[in-house]
Amino acid sequence: MTETFQFRLLAEDGRARRGEISMPRGTIRTPAFMPVGTAGTVKAMYPDQVRELGADIILGNTYHLMLRPGAERVARLGGLHEFARWPHPILTDSGGFQIMSLAALRKLKESGVTFRSHVDGQVHELSPERSIEIQGLLDSDIQMQLDECIRLPAEREEIERAMELSLRWAERSAAAFGEQPGKAMFGIVQGGDQPDLRIRSAERLSAMNLKGYAVGGLAVGEPQSVMLEMLDVTLPAMPHAKPRYLMGVGTPDDLLESVRRGIDMFDCVMPTRAGRHGLAYTRFGKLNLKNARHAEDSRPLDEQSDCSAARDYSRAYLHHLVKANEILGAMLLTWVNLSYYQFLMQGIRDAIEAGRYDDYVASVKEGWARGEA
Amino acid sequence: MTETFQFRLLAEDGRARRGEISMPRGTIRTPAFMPVGTAGTVKAMYPDQVRELGADIILGNTYHLMLRPGAERVARLGGLHEFARWPHPILTDSGGFQIMSLAALRKLKESGVTFRSHVDGQVHELSPERSIEIQGLLDSDIQMQLDECIRLPAEREEIERAMELSLRWAERSAAAFGEQPGKAMFGIVQGGDQPDLRIRSAERLSAMNLKGYAVGGLAVGEPQSVMLEMLDVTLPAMPHAKPRYLMGVGTPDDLLESVRRGIDMFDCVMPTRAGRHGLAYTRFGKLNLKNARHAEDSRPLDEQSDCSAARDYSRAYLHHLVKANEILGAMLLTWVNLSYYQFLMQGIRDAIEAGRYDDYVASVKEGWARGEA
Numbered sequence: 001m002t003e004t005f006q007f008r009l010l011a012e013d014g015r016a017r018r019g020e021i022s023m024p025r026g027t028i029r030t031p032a033f034m035p036v037g038t039a040g041t042v043k044a045m046y047p048d049q050v051r052e053l054g055a056d057i058i059l060g061n062t063y064h065l066m067l068r069p070g071a072e073r074v075a076r077l078g079g080l081h082e083f084a085r086w087p088h089p090i091l092t093d094s095g096g097f098q099i100m101s102l103a104a105l106r107k108l109k110e111s112g113v114t115f116r117s118h119v120d121g122q123v124h125e126l127s128p129e130r131s132i133e134i135q136g137l138l139d140s141d142i143q144m145q146l147d148e149c150i151r152l153p154a155e156r157e158e159i160e161r162a163m164e165l166s167l168r169w170a171e172r173s174a175a176a177f178g179e180q181p182g183k184a185m186f187g188i189v190q191g192g193d194q195p196d197l198r199i200r201s202a203e204r205l206s207a208m209n210l211k212g213y214a215v216g217g218l219a220v221g222e223p224q225s226v227m228l229e230m231l232d233v234t235l236p237a238m239p240h241a242k243p244r245y246l247m248g249v250g251t252p253d254d255l256l257e258s259v260r261r262g263i264d265m266f267d268c269v270m271p272t273r274a275g276r277h278g279l280a281y282t283r284f285g286k287l288n289l290k291n292a293r294h295a296e297d298s299r300p301l302d303e304q305s306d307c308s309a310a311r312d313y314s315r316a317y318l319h320h321l322v323k324a325n326e327i328l329g330a331m332l333l334t335w336v337n338l339s340y341y342q343f344l345m346q347g348i349r350d351a352i353e354a355g356r357y358d359d360y361v362a363s364v365k366e367g368w369a370r371g372e373a
Numbered sequence: 374m375t376e377t378f379q380f381r382l383l384a385e386d387g388r389a390r391r392g393e394i395s396m397p398r399g400t401i402r403t404p405a406f407m408p409v410g411t412a413g414t415v416k417a418m419y420p421d422q423v424r425e426l427g428a429d430i431i432l433g434n435t436y437h438l439m440l441r442p443g444a445e446r447v448a449r450l451g452g453l454h455e456f457a458r459w460p461h462p463i464l465t466d467s468g469g470f471q472i473m474s475l476a477a478l479r480k481l482k483e484s485g486v487t488f489r490s491h492v493d494g495q496v497h498e499l500s501p502e503r504s505i506e507i508q509g510l511l512d513s514d515i516q517m518q519l520d521e522c523i524r525l526p527a528e529r530e531e532i533e534r535a536m537e538l539s540l541r542w543a544e545r546s547a548a549a550f551g552e553q554p555g556k557a558m559f560g561i562v563q564g565g566d567q568p569d570l571r572i573r574s575a576e577r578l579s580a581m582n583l584k585g586y587a588v589g590g591l592a593v594g595e596p597q598s599v600m601l602e603m604l605d606v607t608l609p610a611m612p613h614a615k616p617r618y619l620m621g622v623g624t625p626d627d628l629l630e631s632v633r634r635g636i637d638m639f640d641c642v643m644p645t646r647a648g649r650h651g652l653a654y655t656r657f658g659k660l661n662l663k664n665a666r667h668a669e670d671s672r673p674l675d676e677q678s679d680c681s682a683a684r685d686y687s688r689a690y691l692h693h694l695v696k697a698n699e700i701l702g703a704m705l706l707t708w709v710n711l712s713y714y715q716f717l718m719q720g721i722r723d724a725i726e727a728g729r730y731d732d733y734v735a736s737v738k739e740g741w742a743r744g745e746a
Contacts, residue, residue, distance in 0.1 A: 043700055045701070046701070077671055298450055320442045323441065324441055327417040327700055328417065331700070
């Protein structure tokens with residue numbers, strides 16, 4: 001822990017990087033996976049459990065929290081860390097992405113975006129300045145600029161317009177954030193699936209000298225190959241000495257391939273959402289516990305796992321819980337999945353340190369392909 | 374733990390009893406509250422947590438388990454203890470109560486009852502013999518006779534008919550259960566709100582020399598005063614040296630008043646169900662966390678509680694989780710409630726041992742009435 005936000009690169013293996021973000025609330029070992037705590041809770045998990053699995057940081061969603069319980073209320077209650085019993089670092093997104101995917105009647109202007117809450121129908125306005133204000137009220141450690149993220153495929157003109165708007169919003173967000181030595185505000189590279197727009201966005205953001213940078217607008221409908229191609233062209237245009245965060249990504253395979261290209265941070269609802277839908281991620285690949293073939297299988301998901309949920313409960317029992325819609329099913333499978341994601345990140349970090357990242361990736365993928373033989 | 378089912382009375386205070394049931398899978402300190410694990414899970418709780426709160430035994434529902442995953446399947450998987458990761462004693466009900474409340478197209482005959490599953494619409498038949506067979510497949514430690522439980526108010530004739538049928542089914546259940554030294558089958562006193570029928574039922578069952586006895590058909594629509602009056606007349610007609618189990622009861626106040634009259638065991642969905650509906654039971658009474666007055670209350674539910682959920686999370690956060698329908702809200706409030714119920718039972722047991730049960734009841738009720746002042 002340090003009094004100011006700092007990023008150190010500890011090791012590199014090809015383009016893969018092993019690093020460390022230090023800030024007053026704690027140290028984040030990178031590459032890092034941030035479990036998503038949408039509305040102030042990593043769904044179906046006690047906060048202590050999330051920590052014990054090895055998470056150094058979680059993500060909170062500005063959109064959800066501004067609507068309920070409200071940013072000013074969270075501030076009066078001592079901030080999001082106190083509210084949600086997570087004293088460690090928190091990253092918040094800007095709210096932009098969820099407005100586009102969840103809110104009704106949204107209207108985008110140069111100044112910001114107005115929308116109707118999906119919770120109670122009330123109209124809200126979010127500008128770059130208000131987003132930073134809200135993230136400040138939440139007392140977020142790593143804050144994100146407001147951007148416009150569009151789905152792919154999209155017309156080049158539309159991608160360019162949104163990218164340019166996001167750059168102007170980055171300037172305004174940075175000005176609103178000002179100087180906060182113990183915290184950081186990250187800019188977000190946009191540009192869809194257009195290499196030159198991605199590069200332009202990355203270069204213009206780099207010139208702003210922010211404390212960290214995200215790649216946004218990927219994993220929004222395009223094939224994985226397009227996403228990786230965008231990382232291939234974008235990352236070299238981003239500052240080497242700053243943390244790089246790939247937003248909303250992804251599958252275990254996405255993580256391996258993105259780290260290989262130089263990504264340091266990830267967040268994704270996949271392990272938590274999958275856990276609520278009967279899916280388990282393990283060393284042997286992805287399993288659908290709803291499948292009848294598990295109904296009388298007395299084996300655990302992974303008898304060698306450090307995670308009790310993966311080691312101590314039979315597949316037959318998990319199958320039953322999922323079929324019967326029992327809360328314990330969501331609890332156990334979310335636990336299994338977050339445990340596997342953190343296990344994977346630990347393996348990634350160890351492999352980069354040891355200079356054998358490619359071997360590690362090959363052996364992990366072999367495990368998935370082999371299944372359980 | 375003992376190789377045979379045994380009940381010892383350790384202390385008495387008035388009609389309140391402090392005892393101990395010993396059986397191969399463990400010892401049950403009485404008066405005992407049994408958390409309800411309907412479909413092989415105490416909802417929203419890890420089994421280890423349930424144990425840590427002080428539960429010596431949990432209840433499983435024959436109706437739910439016979440439909441899903443099926444008794445034969447549970448047996449093939451090693452029994453309910455192995456399946457649900459609960460190596461301690463389990464009591465199963467007979468299935469009769471849920472058939473009456475949940476199943477469709479039910480038809481009662483002398484031989485048993487046919488019904489349509491609420492899960493998949495399939496027709497099933499449950500007889501006293503089949504109920505005992507199912508409970509044996511589940512490997513239940515304390516099994517219950519099939520009975521007919523009717524709602525109150527009801528006509529005396531109807532109550533008497535159901536009570537007499539239940540007595541005949543008790544005989545058949547006992548015959549089907551046979552000799553199983555490490556396990557027990559309990560008979561169930563019926564008779565609605567008719568004192569003479571209750572007494573007749575209790576006496577006829579006593580003559581069967583079963584290992585334990587339940588009082589059924591209470592808390593089914595009648596006021597608490599009627600329930601307690603029925604206990605007053607029924608319990609003296611039941612064997613003193615056998616455990617007495619009041620089925621499906623109740624509120625914390627019901628527990629205090631029933632123990633005072635000589636009840637040793639309880640089960641109830643109240644703490645778990647209430648936890649999923651935003652209600653908390655504490656030393657200060659019952660709280661509805663949905664209520665807006667908790668929205669900015671940074672106090673925990675009970676800062677002196679041994680239960681982390683009651684001690685470490687603010688009411689404001691619990692309010693938020695409940696309003697946002699977050700799984701963690703159900704997890705924390707179920708934990709709070711089961712913790713309070715077990716805390717209450719420990720207090721009850723200590724008070725009886727110390728010969729100050731009436732004082733204890735008075736002080737607990739004073740706490741509820743005073744609130745938090």
